[in-house]
Amino acid sequence: MKTKLLPILLGLLLIMNGVLIFLLIKKPHENRRPNPNRTFLTEQLQFSKNQKEEFRSLDKTHRGFMQEIDREIRQEKDELFSSYSDKNINPEKNIIKIGTLEAKKEAEIHRFFSAVRKLCKEDQVDMFDKIIKQALKGGERRQPNDGRMPPPRDGKGHPPR
Numbered sequence: 183m184k185t186k187l188l189p190i191l192l193g194l195l196l197i198m199n200g201v202l203i204f205l206l207i208k209k210p211h212e213n214r215r216p217n218p219n220r221t222f223l224t225e226q227l228q229f230s231k232n233q234k235e236e237f238r239s240l241d242k243t244h245r246g247f248m249q250e251i252d253r254e255i256r257q258e259k260d261e262l263f264s265s266y267s268d269k270n271i272n273p274e275k276n277i278i279k280i281g282t283l284e285a286k287k288e289a290e291i292h293r294f295f296s297a298v299r300k301l302c303k304e305d306q307v308d309m310f311d312k313i314i315k316q317a318l319k320g321g322e323r324r325q326p327n328d329g330r331m332p333p334p335r336d337g338k339g340h341p342p343r
Contacts, residue, residue, distance in 0.1 A: 223298065226313060227306045236301055244294040251287045255280055 224234050262276035295314060302310050 223310075223313065227302060227309055229301070229306075233301050237298060240294060240297050240301075244290065247290050248287065251283055251290065255283045255287075258283065 223229075224237055227233075229237060258276050258280045261271075262273055262280070265271035265273055265276070299307065299310055
C-alpha cells in the first residue's frame with residue numbers, strides 16, 4: 183500500500199510546485215483590467231474621440247499629482263505614528279502638513295473636474311453637473327459585500343442590537 187501511495191503523493195507535490203512556480207513567474211493577480219470607473223464619465227457624457235483623448239491626458243496628469251500627494255501623506259503619517267517613542271519629534275508639524283496636503287488634494291480634484299467640465303460641449307454640461315451632484319450626495323445606495331443593507335441615511339432607522 184505504501185509503495186502505491188508514494189508515487190501518487192510525489193506526483194501531486196510536483197503538480198503543486200509547478201502551479202506555485204507559474205504563479206510566482208506570471209503573477210496573474212497583478213494583471214489588472216483597466217478600471218471601469220476611468221471610462222464612466224466619457225461613456226455617460228458620450229465624449230467624441232478628441233474629447234476622450236483630452237480626457238485621458240487630463241486624467242493621466244491628475245493621477246500623477248494625486249499619487250504624489252498620497253505618497254507625501256503616507257510619508258507624513260508614517261513619521262507621525264512612529265513618533266510615539268521619540269519625545270523630540272513634534273507631532274503638530276506632521277498633523278499640519280497632512281492637513282495642508284489634504285487641502286492640496288481637494289484643490290487638485292476641483293481643478294481636474296473643472297478642466298473636464300471645460301471639455302464638455304453645451305449639451306454635455308448639464309449631464310456633467312448632474313453626475314457630479316449625484317457623486318457628492320454619495321450616489322446610489324448599494325448593498326455591502328456581505329449582502330446586508332446599509333442603515334438609512336435619514337437617521338430614522340437603527341441597526342438591531
